[in-house]
C-alpha cells in the first residue's frame with residue numbers, strides 16, 4: 001500500500017492527492033469534479049494493474065474549468081473528469097479539451113454518449129426521471145415530463161432549482177425534441193403546479209415527498225438509490241418517464257484529454273481503461289449509476305429499479321441548448 005498525502009491549497013479551496021511513492025515512468029494528472037471516493041478506487045486499481053501513477057485535484061466543475069483556462073498551456077492537467085454532458089460540452093467549447101481518435105473508446109462508448117467532435121466521452125449514465133409517493137400516487141397516473149404540467153398535478157409537484165445543470169440539461173433536451181414554444185408551455189405548467197418553492201438538491205426534494213408536502217418530483221436515479229439504501233421503507237418509488245414516447249432523459253459523467261496535456265498518450269490509455277468492461281462496473285457501481293459501456297450490466301442494486309427505454313438523442317444537445325434552456329426557465333419563472 002502506498003502512503004498518501006494531501007496538501008491543502010487554501011487559496012484555491014481544493015486539495016491535491018497523490019501517491020507519495022517514488023517516481024514512475026508514467027503519470028497522469030487529473031482534474032475531477034467527480035468526488036474523490038468515486039474516483040480513487042479506480043485509480044488504485046489502475047496503478048496496481050499498470051504501475052501508472054496518478055495525481056488528482058477534485059473541485060466543483062466551475063472552478064476546475066476556470067483553473068484550466070487560467071493555466072492555459074502551463075496546466076499540469078492531462079485529463080478532465082466531470083459530470084453532466086452540459087459541463088463536458090462547455091469544456092469542449094472553451095477549448096480546454098483536445099479531440100482524440102481512439103478505436104477503443106468509440107467501440108466501448110455508444111455514439112449517443114460521446115462528443116461528436118471526440119473531445120469527451122461518457123463514462124457512466126444516470127437517468128433524471130420521476131419519483132412519486134407510493135401513498136398518494138398510483139404509477140398508472142404518471143406518464144411523462146410533459147404531463148407534469150397538467151392541471152391534475154396542481155399543488156402536487158416538487159422540483160429542484162433551475163440553477164442546477166441537471167435541470168438545465170433536462171429542459172435543453174426538451175427544447176431539442178419539442179422546440180422552444182412547446183417547452184416553455186411545459187415549464188410554465190411545472191412552475192404553476194409547484195407545491196412548495198424549489199429545492200437546492202434532489203435529496204431534499206424526496207424528503208418533501210416523504211413528508212407529504214408534494215406527491216411527485218424529478219430526480220437523478222443515484223440520489224434515489226442512496227436514499228433508499230438508507231431508508232428502505234421510505235414510501236417513494238421511481239417511475240420511468242416517457243416510456244410510450246421518446247424515452248427517459250439520461251445524462252452522463254465523463255472525461256476528456258486536455259488540450260495541453262503533458263502526458264497525452266498515458267491519459268488516453270487511462271480514459272480507454274475507464275471505458276473498459278473491467279473498470280466500467282466499478283465506475284458505475286461506486287455512484288449507483290449505469291455503465292456507459294453496454295457490454296457491462298448494471299449492479300444488482302441498480303438493476304432492481306427495472307429496465308427502461310432511454311432517450312436516443314446525443315447527450316451533447318444538452319450543452320448546445322443550455323443557454324436557451326436557462327433563458328426559457330427564467331422567462332417561465334422557474335427559480
Ligand code: FE
Nearest residue numbers: 083166220223
Ligand atoms: Fe449529482
